[in-house]
Amino acid sequence: MRPETRFTLSGDVYLAYAVLGAGEAQVVAALAGPTHLEAMWDVPELSGSLEQLAAVARVAVFDKRGVGLSDRVSGDVDVATGAADIIAVMDAAGFDQAVLLGGVDGGFACLAAAALYPERILGIVGNELVATFVVDEDHPFGLIPETVQTLQQISSEGGWGEGRILELFAGRRMSQDARVVSAWQRWERMAATPATAAWALHSMLAADARPFLADVHVPVVLLHVKDNPFIDARAVQWLADHLDQGRVVELDGDFFELIQAGGAVPAELEEMLLGTRVSDGAxxxxxxxxxxxxxxxxxxxxxxxxxxxxxxxxxxxxxxxxxxxxxxxxxxxxxxxxxxxxxxxxxxxxxxxxxxxxxxxxxxxxxxxxxxxxxxxxxxxxxxxxxxxxxxxxxxxxxxxxxxxxxxxxxxxxxxxxxxxxxxxxxxxxxxxxxxxxxxxxxx
Known part of the structure; x- marks a missing residue:
């Protein structure tokens, strides 16, 4: 299933997006990190859950501004701009309302979209979603320091494009599978140059969705893997506590098991969309x-x-x-x-x-x-x-x-x-x- 890539304007920036699936339900996926719409279909561990959802819903997925097939931009992307990009994709796809899937940094924009465009957003499923990685008196839970250092080294010291992200967040089976590693390396190289990857990391670390939380009045399911080396569980719980309909679902496994076909992400999305878990062992x-x-x-x-x-x-x-x-x-x-x-x-x-x-x-x-x-x-x-x-x-x-x-x-x-x-x-x-x-x- 390789949907056709299209382009739409958000302000003066062209965004690459694709739509797959059928049905009345509508989902917009704001995936984590640098992405590439056309390379992702070669990594079923990435695309499988979207294809699973396409059996029950229309699914729009896009490259965030600055990465993949979308226009490059300068300066950090604030979460309100990211929210406007989600709405631009929804308009281009013909979606009147949608449930949003937000992965890590993609989730910041999902929270802002629910606050700024409440008539358009029905709910959010967040994959390792927090309110911000900014550390201050109100929010003392940033990205785990060792992980920040490793990510900075990967993006700025020649590691980007080598698949080292898999070593951090995937289980042993995936990170040592030659097919997965090769496809993932290509995905990284097509999604961003090392400089673009470093920019995306900096933009993510500066993002802050806290000003929007009081205006988020839709169900928000926060999926978090126990002992995740990337996200502090206390930050996920902090976000749930500051949402009127937020709840945390803690899971065993690894980061990438969440997003694969049959994983927690498509199961929770199906539950929110249909009230049943159609593809979860039924x-x-x-x-x-x-x-x-x-x-x-x-x-x-x-x-x-x-x-x-x-x-x-x-x-x-x-x-x-x-x-x-x-x-x-x-x-x-x-x-x-x-x-x-x-x-x-x-x-x-x-x-x-x-x-x-x-x-x-x-x-x-x-x-x-x-x-x-x-x-x-x-x-x-x-x-x-x-x-x-x-x-x-x-x-x-x-x-x-x-x-x-x-x-x-x-x-x-x-x-x-x-x-x-x-x-x-x-x-x-x-x-x-x-x-x-x-x-x-x-x-x-």
């Missing part, structure tokens, strides 16, 4: 999905009154549930007059939808329905994943009494399924591309 299944929605329910309730509406709704639910039993469906969720159900076979879902349509129509009730088939994650007794969102979008396109079926579901259906006819191609809100849809015909 069982995955290929299923057919049906979404139903009773048409005109609000108007009907207003016309007939509360007691009569309750009886109509109870009758409708009974019709749907009986149809699910007859056709081997499993009720997943019910919201008001709508249902989400799963089936082992697409043909079962189609026959069930036709049954619901015909029986409801005989009762004077019209139902719009959508059917799709795809892979879902089974979590906490429910299901999650892009296929669920796609099915809901298909149903939303149906008119009263209509059943729309995705081309995927028709392809997977057995030969004896209910007749379908072409319904054209449509876009599904929040999902990429155009979808070929079919209209379910009369029951056989």
């Amino acid at each position: 069982r995955r299944e290929l299923v057919a999905l049906l979404v139903t929605d009773m048409c005109g329910s609000t108007e009907t309730a207003a016309r007939v009154g509360e007691n009569a509406w309750r009886r109509i709704l109870e009758d409708h639910r009974r019709v749907v549930r009986n149809a699910l039993v007859r056709h081997g469906g499993t009720e997943i969720d019910t919201a008001g007059d709508g249902f989400l159900a799963s089936f082992r076979l697409a043909s079962q879902a189609m026959r069930c939808a036709a049954d619901i349509r015909d029986r409801c129509r005989a009762d004077g009730v019209d139902v719009r329905q959508g059917i799709h088939a795809g892979e879902v994650s089974v979590v906490d007794g429910g299901i999650a994943g892009q296929a669920v969102h796609a099915t809901a979008r298909v149903a939303a396109l149906a008119v009263a009494g209509e059943v729309l079926v995705s081309d995927t579901a028709v392809t997977l259906a057995a030969g004896d399924h209910v007749h379908v006819e072409p319904a054209g191609t449509r876009t599904l809100r929040g999902l990429p591309g155009r979808w070929r849809l079919h209209r379910l015909g009369a029951s056989s």
Whole structure:
């Protein structure tokens, strides 16, 4: 998965960014340190978690100003400017609101963005995020001195581009894997020259997000590895204590285990985005999905009154549930007059939808329905994943009494399924591309 690199202006500086994935949820990743958008895809230990998130969300990632493919700048980059850069990337990607992923110095800008643009930011997951590395009476927790010295030596004494960062922060397996080391060395060389790396370190050490903390009113999850040689745990806790919705999650392992596919960073982001950990060890299944929605329910309730509406709704639910039993469906969720159900076979879902349509129509009730088939994650007794969102979008396109079926579901259906006819191609809100849809015909 190598998304196309694009450029957008933030002020008078061009930023390089890329967008991958699909879905309604939106994530912006402000990664730690010097980065390079095109070299990162050769290091799956870096890009894997973004690709994992792309299964459930649209993900924008960018090179911060001064590094990688973005314009070089002079002077330290203050956190308010970094926040404006995040918003510029969101605008270019078409994101109205997003959850932010902030890695170390990238996290300073995330905190400022949540304070300065509160209507745009839904939450933050911070990977070793602190408020500042500035040491003073209010904040006595700077970067661990030995680490500062080592980083300065790496950036200013010829060590940049040799992969020595891995020796500091990665476990033994990664730092001694020839493939990882080679790819990482190339990533470093493309992200920054030694002088640029030294500038980035200086800019990071001077950054201070403390003036913005009182105005951060979104959930902030702070991930911290125990005994990290880079970040003082007390600094992470200090930040949590100065946020109204901050919490620390302390983890075993090493720094890079956080950001890899299956690691804590994508798991916490999925939790914040979806309320479930879709990719965190969940069982995955290929299923057919049906979404139903009773048409005109609000108007009907207003016309007939509360007691009569309750009886109509109870009758409708009974019709749907009986149809699910007859056709081997499993009720997943019910919201008001709508249902989400799963089936082992697409043909079962189609026959069930036709049954619901015909029986409801005989009762004077019209139902719009959508059917799709795809892979879902089974979590906490429910299901999650892009296929669920796609099915809901298909149903939303149906008119009263209509059943729309995705081309995927028709392809997977057995030969004896209910007749379908072409319904054209449509876009599904929040999902990429155009979808070929079919209209379910009369029951056989």
